[in-house]
Amino acid sequence: MNFRIYKVIFIIFLQLILLEGLLEYRAYRRGWSSLLFGDTLQEEKVDNKKGEIKYGPNPQFLFRSEIITPERKRGVFRIWIASSSMGVHGSLPPDKIFPNLIEQNLEKLGIPAEIINASKGGKPIKGSAKDLDQLGPIWQPDIAILYNMSNDVNQIARRMLSANSSEVNESHLPTESLSILPSFIKKTFENTTIYAHLKEHITSKVAQCGILADNIGQKLEIEFRMRVKAFVKTCRVQNIQPVLCTFATSHNRKLLPWPPELLNWLFRWCMYLSSSGWVDAFEKFNKIVEKIGKEENIHVVDINSVMTGNPDYFIDFVHFTPIGHEMLAKQISSSIYEEF
Secondary structure, three states, X not given: OOHHXXXXXXXXXXXXXXXXXXXXXXXXHOOOOEOOOXXXXXXXXXXXXXXXXXXXXXOOOOOOOEOOOOOOOOOOEEEEEEEOHHHOOOOOOHHHOHHHHHHHHHHXXXXXXXXXXXXXXXXXXXXXXXXXXXXXXXXXXXXXEEEOOHHHXXXXXXXXXXXXXXXXXXXXXXXXOOOOOOHHHHHHHHOOHHHHHHHHHHHHHHHOOOOOEOOOOHHHHHHHHHHHHHHHHHHHHOOOEEEEEOOOOOOOHHHOOOOXXXXXXXXXXXXXXXXXXHHHHHHHHHHHHHHHHHHHOOEEEOOHHHHOOOHHHEOOOOOEOHHHHHHHHHHHHHHHHHHO
């Protein structure tokens, strides 16, 4: 191999590094955690009247909600929001996303409230429970609202329906092309933004060529139930009242077949479930949420029946338009007002 070939390889490598840097910065500015830039710190909103920063996160206040101190104010209802990227939405101002709209709605109803928006992109229910376990004693919320499910569908399905599982025939599943790499290299590459884009534009199309699972199976249901129950237990250990929400999606069984752009988005995240499989997962997981609510005497806000199957509320399968954020906040805040 002569010097010219080395030079070409070096130039290609530099271009990839530059491209990754630009994509990482773009993703970071949109509210996603980044391999290069770390956990996202959204642009803080300034209160023009006082000239002060009004919303986090910042190094002292890790939440994308109005900045408060750990000290409780008498007569103020403190609410912890446990969600994923649905509750962050980096391209919208913080006062337009549903966790902070809940606070605004409750105050209009005469209930002084403080929101701790602990939502974070990519976080499953296990992560929400861990955050509450670590930070709950500091912030002492009265209630914790769980609106999270899509990351758990993806995570559980990937683990239990992978080629290493007997749930699905190995020959029916796409091959994990990175499995031959050392684990630390594989993990690092999978955390790059280039990898995320490749999954969206290439992996999603490859996945649709395989035979996918139309049913999540009982093992996945058991795993999801354990996750929700663990979140409830974390709340009760700290004397926090848990509130569960069913989960809404832009499309349901009645709207099958789904548009190609929606399928591409779905298969970017999970290569193992068909569109019917996704429907099956959310239908069964929502029933599990409702059942746990009855078993544990926990208030459940039924978002699914109000918002699922209304694409105008969504920018993709699970993330909201501004109207969707308003609708979700309205349903949660009015339900809390009636219950508490």
